[in-house]
Amino acid sequence: MxxxxxxxxxxxxxxxxxxxxxxxxxxxxxxxxxxFVCPKCGTTKAGPLKAIPGAMECENRHMTTVxxxxxxxxxxxxxxxxxxxxxxxxxxxxxxxxxxxxxxxxxxxxxxxxxxxxxxxSALVAPERDKLNGECGNPSHTEHWIEIDEVYVGGKESGKERSGRGAESKALVMVAVEVHGWPAGKGDPADDESGNEGGTRRRGGKADNEIGLRTKAGRCRMRIVEDGKAATILPFILDNVERGSVIWTDDNPAYNAASRAGYHRMITVAKGDANPLPTLGRVTTNLKRWLIGTHKGAVQAQHLQAYLNEFTFRFNRRDYPWIAFNRVLSLAAxxxxxxxxxxxxxxxxxxxxxxxxxxxxxxxxxx
Ligand SMILES: [Zn+2]
Ligand SMILES: [Zn+2]
Known part of the structure; x- marks a missing residue:
C-alpha cells in the first residue's frame, strides 16, 4: 500500500x-x-485495468478511475x-x-x-471547519486563550478607524487567534513570540510582560463581516470558537453577548498606542504585509474572503507546509x-x- x-x-x-x-x-x-472499494457495488475485489492507465475494474466489471x-x-x-x-x-x-x-x-x-x-x-480557500479551543496538551503551557477583534483590511491606510479617507475601500474582518502562554524560562524559547509588536494584554493593571508571561500564536480564523454589532460578532464566535473557552476582547459592549453564550470573556484596555491584543495584532500585521507584498495590495473586495481563507490555511500550517500538499491535491481529485x-x-x-x-x-x- x-x-x-x-x-x-x-x-x-x-x-x-x-x-x-x-x-x-x-x-x-x-x-x-x-x-480500494468499488464505488458502484462496494466490492473490494478489483484489479488494475491494463488498457487504461490508472483505471480499476472490479469483479462485476465496473470501471473506476481515480x-x-x-x-x-x-x-x-x-x-x-x-x-x-x-x-x-x-x-x-x-x-x-x-x-x-x-x-x-x-x-x-x-x-x-x-x-x-x-x-x-481553490483547495486552500475552502473554509476551515474545526473550532479553536487553544488547548494543546503542552505541559509547560499554563494558559490558553483566544483573542478576538474586528479589524479593517485593505484600502490605502491600515488601522481601526471607522471613518475617514480610504475607509470606504476597506473591509471589516473578524479575527480570532489562539494564544498559548507560559511563564518565562519554562516553555521552549524557540516558541516565544511575545512582544514583537510592542503590544501587551493587561489585566488588573498588570501587563503580560510584567508578570513574565511568554506567548505564541496558535491557529487563527478570519471572516469578512458587515459591522461590529453583537448580532454579527456572536455568530462568528459560535462558529469558530469552542464554548467554554477564555476569550479576550477590547471593551466593545457587543462582546457582552459572548459571555451570555457561555464564553469566559475577559476585557483588555489599550494603554497608549500599545495593542491590547498583541498576538492578534501580530497576525493581522502579517496578513496586511502578505496582502501588500505578495498581492501588491491589489485584492478586489469580491476575492478578499478567498485570500483570508488562504492566509488562514497557510498560517495554521506554517510549521508543516507539506501537509497542505494532500489537501491541495484533494481538490483536483x-x-x-x-x-x-x-x-x-x-x-x-x-x-x-x-x-x-x-x-x-x-x-x-x-x-
Ligand atoms: Zn463494482
Ligand atoms: Zn499550548
Missing part, C-alpha cells in the same frame, strides 16, 4: 513521484486509505506536473504567481498555468465545483465564505 504521508523535502518528492504510476497509486491511497470527473481527468498535463504544481502551491509560503508557475513547470501557455494554479489554490477559468475571468465564481457552512467532503486526512 502506498503511504499517504506527504513528502517533506524536494528530494523525497522527486523520488516518490518520478512516474505517472507512482502518482496514480498515491491518489488511490489518498482516496481509499483502507484499500481522476474521473476531476481536473486531472484526461488532462493533457501529466499527473507529475499536477503533483509538482500542488507541491509549489502548498509549500511556497507567500504563494506563487502564474508567470513563475508557468516557468517552473515548463508550461507553454500562460492560460494553462493560470487555470491550473487557480484549481490547485475530489471533483468539487471547479474554479473554471471562465468563472474567474468573468467573476461569476463565488469564493466559499465560512458563513455559508462546510462545503468540503472529507476523505483527505491532512491533520
Amino acid at each position: 502506498t503511504s499517504t504521508k506527504p513528502p517533506e523535502t524536494l528530494l523525497q518528492f522527486a523520488s516518490r513521484f518520478r512516474t505517472e504510476k507512482q502518482c496514480i497509486a498515491y491518489l488511490y491511497a489518498l482516496r481509499w486509505p483502507n484499500g 481522476t474521473a470527473g476531476t481536473a486531472l481527468h484526461r488532462s493533457k498535463i501529466p499527473l507529475q506536473t499536477w503533483f509538482m504544481g500542488a507541491w509549489l502551491v502548498a509549500t511556497l509560503k507567500p504563494g506563487i504567481s502564474a508567470v513563475q508557475f508557468q516557468r517552473q513547470l515548463g508550461l507553454t501557455r500562460l492560460e494553462t498555468a493560470w487555470t491550473m494554479l487557480h484549481k490547485l489554490r 475530489l471533483g468539487r465545483p471547479a474554479v473554471e477559468y471562465e468563472g474567474l475571468y468573468k467573476h461569476t465564481w463565488i469564493h466559499p465564505n465560512p458563513t455559508q457552512g462546510p462545503v468540503q467532503a472529507g476523505f483527505f486526512h491532512d491533520e
